[in-house]
Amino acid sequence: MSAIDPVTTEIIRCALLQAAEDMNTTLIRSSYTPTIYEAKDCAVALLDHEHNVLGQSSGLPIFLGNLEECTRATERVHGRDVWQPGDVWVLNDSYIGGTHLNDVTVYAPIFSEPAEPDEAAVLIGFAASRAHWIDMGSKDPGGSMDSTSIYQEGLRLGPIKIYEDGEPCDQVHSLIARNVRFPEPTLGDMRAQVACARTGAQRLTEIVGRWGLETVLAARDAVFAQTEQMERQRIAALPDGVYEASGCLDNDGIDLSTPLPVTVRVTVSGDRMAVDLTDCAEQATGPVNCGAAQTVAACRVAYKLLVSGDIPLNGGSFKPLEVVTRPGTMLAAVEPAACQYYYSHLGLIIDLVVKALAAALPDNAxxxxxxxxxxxxxxxxxxxxxxxxxxxxxxxxxxxxxxxxxxxxxxxxxxxxxxxxxxxxxxxxxxxxxxxxxxxxxxxxxxxxxxxxxxxxxxxxxxxxxxxxxxxxxxxxxxxxxxxxxxxxxxxxxxxxxxxxxxxxxxxxxxxxxxxxxxxxxxxxxxxxxxxxxxxxxxxxxxxxxxxxxxxxxxxxxxxx
Known part of the structure; x- marks a missing residue:
């Protein structure tokens, strides 16, 4: 791959970030429900062809760097050849994306325009968004505070196509409409996410068309390498050691008398950091569980909040950070755990990571x-x-x-x-x-x-x-x-x-x-x-x-x- 000068690298980096912001604007302006257009319960990301973050807009930090898990999971299930031009996919499985079923991820592969009529299009990236749909057909409208199983929480999708070769998959749209209480605004929000993905595809193809794929990839590699180096420098400046903090949630919403403990152990070793969350409550009966992907995202939020909030997010941001969970706990739930209120312990984790590292970073904590x-x-x-x-x-x-x-x-x-x-x-x-x-x-x-x-x-x-x-x-x-x-x-x-x-x-x-x-x-x-x-x-x-x-x-x- 050819060398690239710093000026071009910075221009391309900013263009990718702006592309993500354009995606977010499209989603918010096109949505049907106030949960998105007023509360802005959404986030978007532009990914490269290897599922690394090229740009992520402002949005919910709890989705930080984990939208790519949906495209990776699709590829694990269906293989690399599944990606085709004009297709759009959906996924809301709590054990893959980590969130509750109302948080629906819509994503699409992005292909470059072939230079010659007989040339095949080349996969150059993905556009993804996650947004809260107001109802997924759970046992109670909007979502249940007392669910004890994922099967009570609504329609569980994905990975599945909602558009194929640019055309809507009418049977899937009908399936969604028949299983939710508010079909018109729900499908409207879905189409807003599709428009968001198409905006991302347009922006990325414009960037590649202007500078060429080789130059864009060279800029990506330079940005990732620079970001990783800066992140490692921040960690290396901390004293090596094991830092710990504990707290608990009130209860799981079913057994109101039993708190749910969480202990965070942060190990700093040279230029690497590991967050161990294996010492926590077992998978709860009530809906306070989440998939491991969302726990990883929470630790990333805490890390950026405390260690490197001024360094832009991309595919190099979390190379030095490891998060360890234990399957079967409320932080790495397995089927059929209820997950409707997955975020309560995530906020607790963020505060506990900060508390654990406060002695090492008193000016930041x-x-x-x-x-x-x-x-x-x-x-x-x-x-x-x-x-x-x-x-x-x-x-x-x-x-x-x-x-x-x-x-x-x-x-x-x-x-x-x-x-x-x-x-x-x-x-x-x-x-x-x-x-x-x-x-x-x-x-x-x-x-x-x-x-x-x-x-x-x-x-x-x-x-x-x-x-x-x-x-x-x-x-x-x-x-x-x-x-x-x-x-x-x-x-x-x-x-x-x-x-x-x-x-x-x-x-x-x-x-x-x-x-x-x-x-x-x-x-x-x-x-x-x-x-x-x-x-x-x-x-x-x-x-x-x-x-x-x-x-x-x-x-x-x-x-x-």
Whole structure:
């Protein structure tokens, strides 16, 4: 392969990254459901012909570097010759992609344009996207908080073609439509992902057409090599050793009295890092399990967050990182484990990796965040239209403080990245609910020299009879502080608060609620960093002035008179 100059390499690298962003824009603008076009519950990647990441857009970090597992799995099942121009594939198997069945990956091979009429097209890469489909035909609309088997969670696909030689596979489309509750928007989102793949194919063929395949591959190799070298340098700067941290999930949603432990062991040896997750709870009865691919992705998020967040992601990023799991555990589940809420322990893992390495990277480490997606789901029939609906949204909360600054308040959890909480106007327009209160939750951030971020209070009034499902986590292991900082407040959810009918809930499935009922959700805060006694008096006074800290909490937690 020919040598390539640095300028051309950088131009091609940026072109590939922009191609991924163009794919993401196509997906979001073409989608049918607010889960994608408003909340942006999606991610895209452009891959080379060997399944390495050429460019990945902003999106959900939890999909970091694992979209290629779907194309690799397809090739393992069907062989290398299965890839043909014009084909588009789909896969949502939890044990391959690692996620729940609602997260559907759509991907397509990309071929170069032949120079001569009698020449065969050459496979040059893949375009892939993953997006949350609002319903997969699970036993409850949108997804079940109490599933105990993958077979209760909906239609399990793939790897299977949804387009062949550029034409839709009508039988597969019909199969999907007949197995979901919302066929029109579901197929609409699927077609948006197909458009996303075609945008990626167009961009990559344009890049190859401009510079030539040999030059593009030379640029790829140079970028991968440079990235790997920089990653190894970052790891080599850490003290060798074994670093450990432990935590637990509240429960699996079925047995509410038994926490699920996780221990993270990070070994730094020279320019390599290994994360061992074999010491964790066995595969759970409830839906907190995930395939190993998603656990690997979580460790990659933690690694980038702490060690090399400023180095762009590509196929060289994780060469020095190894992740070890044990099949049959909740972090490497096998059939028929339920996987609907696969992400709860992934957020915990991210925080635990940071905690384990905090002593080695005190300037980079942050205290724990509120940690989970904190899902609120409404389902029913909208009396305004007579049509069924499902609304599922994540709730923002507080992030942990770090050495130089307070944690962010009211931010989506680190698993979800670019995902957004649902705008009040959209929620109230599309669904029979009203948001009656939405504000910062004072005193929820952990006290410290730098303060943990605050969670939020979000209160809903139901405008029609419907069903409520909840999945809120991290009350047993709330956001811990670092270096003497205090823990953040755990979450609190109450139905009809302050009335004789008050119920305190964190996990619930398809609970009947009536028009006029009130749901009050309070998300947790982030942990503090350093002793609270060392927080400057002026900073505490400013917190009180802004309503982030109450007068009582300023006296109790910070000793301010």
């Amino acid at each position: 942050a205290a724990a965040s509120y940690g989970d997606s904190m899902i609120v789901q409404f389902t029913g029939t909208d009396p305004r239209s007579g049509r069924p609906f499902v609304s599922q949204e994540a709730t923002v909360g507080g992030w942990g403080a770090w050495r130089t600054d307070d944690g962010e308040s009211c931010l989506i959890n680190n698993v979800n990245g670019s995902l957004r909480d649902m705008p009040v106007e959209v929620l109230e327009t599309l669904f029979p609910v009203r948001v009656t209160h939405y504000a910062i939750r004072p005193d929820s951030g952990g006290p410290g020299r730098t303060r943990g971020g605050n969670g939020v209070i979000r209160e809903y009034r139901f405008e029609a009879d419907q069903k409520l499902s909840l999945w809120w986590e991290r009350s047993t292991t709330p956001a811990w502080g670092l270096f003497g900082g205090a823990d953040g407040a755990p979450p609190l959810v109450r139905l009809n608060p302050g009335t004789p009918r008050q119920r305190t809930l964190l996990k619930a499935n398809a609970v009947d609620v009536r028009a006029g009922d009130i749901l009050r959700c309070e998300s947790g805060g982030g942990g503090g960093f350093g002793p609270a006694a060392e927080r400057p008096r002026a900073a505490v006074v400013e917190d009180v002035r802004e309503g982030l800290v109450s007068d009582d909490w300023a006296r109790t937690a910070y000793g301010l008179v």
